[in-house]
Amino acid sequence: MNTIDQQHLTGERALFKSNNLIVKNSVFEDGESPLKESRNLDISDSIFRWKYPLWYCENVEVSNTTLLETARSGIWYTNNIAITDSIIQAPKTFRRGKDIRLTNVHMPKAEETFWNCENITLDNVQAEGNYFAMNSKNITAVDFSLSGNYAFDGAENIEIHNSKLISKDAFWNCKDVTVYDSVIIGEYLGWNSTNLRFVNCYIESEQGLCYVENLVIENGKIINTDLAFEYSTVDVSVNTTIDSVKNPISGTIKAKNIGELIMEEAEIDPTQTRICLMEAYEKMTVLANN
Incomplete structure (x- = not known):
């Protein structure tokens, strides 16, 4: 797998259609849909500051990562995603996705989250919204x-x-x-x-x-x-x-x-x-x- 480590990524679709990619210690901002239509991702210790970071994705592992409020509507039409030990501050996260697993996740602005999704597992999750x-x-x-x-x-x-x-x-x-x-x-x-x-x-x-x-x-x-x-x-x-x-x-x-x-x-x-x-x-x- 290719690795992105300690990068500051900007611009629309910065890593569009990535496959077999490790992302760690990195920041995404100032650009929509940075990982749209990507597959087989391992994301850790990173920050998402902009909208629509993970749309139409498959097979995603996320850990120790933060989606700030500005990363709203962040994970739509995405299947088989696991998020652990993370904060999702963004509202309207998860729409029309399947096979979603959250463990030790805090969602302080969870308005309109998990709409029209299937196969959701929540373990030690706190949500407000x-x-x-x-x-x-x-x-x-x-x-x-x-x-x-x-x-x-x-x-x-x-x-x-x-x-x-x-x-x-x-x-x-x-x-x-x-x-x-x-x-x-x-x-x-x-x-x-x-x-x-x-x-x-x-x-x-x-x-x-x-x-x-x-x-x-x-x-x-x-x-x-x-x-x-x-x-x-x-x-x-x-x-x-x-x-x-x-x-x-x-x-x-x-x-x-x-x-x-x-x-x-x-x-x-x-x-x-x-x-x-x-x-x-x-x-x-x-x-x-x-």
């Missing part, structure tokens, strides 16, 4: 943290472990989502989605989890959440009190208690939903023992 991962498929995230609204809108086949999401309108219009051992905070969680499953999760969401087909919550905590489950089919088991529940379509809700239960016969058939309140059961057991 709205509209993260819209319309993307096959996403696995572990030790992931996100602060930004409208996350995962329209996404499919998502599995998340041990993560923290602060996001209004997260998981809207989604299909096949499973979240384990995570914290999710934000209004209107999960509307208009199919097959949402939360296992050992802590959830806080005003009017959360409405219009969901096949909502499953296992061993969860739901706090400060009102008007939950409206027009949803549910299999919910939580060990906290739910502030209020409104018009679930069918299924089972097990909770410590429900502050307010709204079941409007003009809207739904209340007999289709089974409610089991553990606090009430415990009180009845105590009375029976007395």
Whole structure:
């Protein structure tokens, strides 16, 4: 492989259509698309300062590298890319790419990032920005943290472990989502989605989890959440009190208690939903023992 070491690269398409190239200790600036349509790249300890650095690329390894904010829209139509121990400050990174792996990556300006991508793996990634991962498929995230609204809108086949999401309108219009051992905070969680499953999760969401087909919550905590489950089919088991529940379509809700239960016969058939309140059961057991 050819090597570029400690170079200052400028001008449009500075290394256009490179193949089998090592780039290290280098800076790209003042020129769009420096590595457009390149293949088999190994990039390390470098800085990208300009727009569109890695478009239409294949087989890319990036480590200890920084994409500054001015390197916006940086990685589009690129397949098989792995980025480790790096900072991606640029917004709108990753569009219509496949086989993307990020490990130990910080994304402080991740607005409109990961749109229409497939096969994404995130391991110890921190991201801040709205509209993260819209319309993307096959996403696995572990030790992931996100602060930004409208996350995962329209996404499919998502599995998340041990993560923290602060996001209004997260998981809207989604299909096949499973979240384990995570914290999710934000209004209107999960509307208009199919097959949402939360296992050992802590959830806080005003009017959360409405219009969901096949909502499953296992061993969860739901706090400060009102008007939950409206027009949803549910299999919910939580060990906290739910502030209020409104018009679930069918299924089972097990909770410590429900502050307010709204079941409007003009809207739904209340007999289709089974409610089991553990606090009430415990009180009845105590009375029976007395």
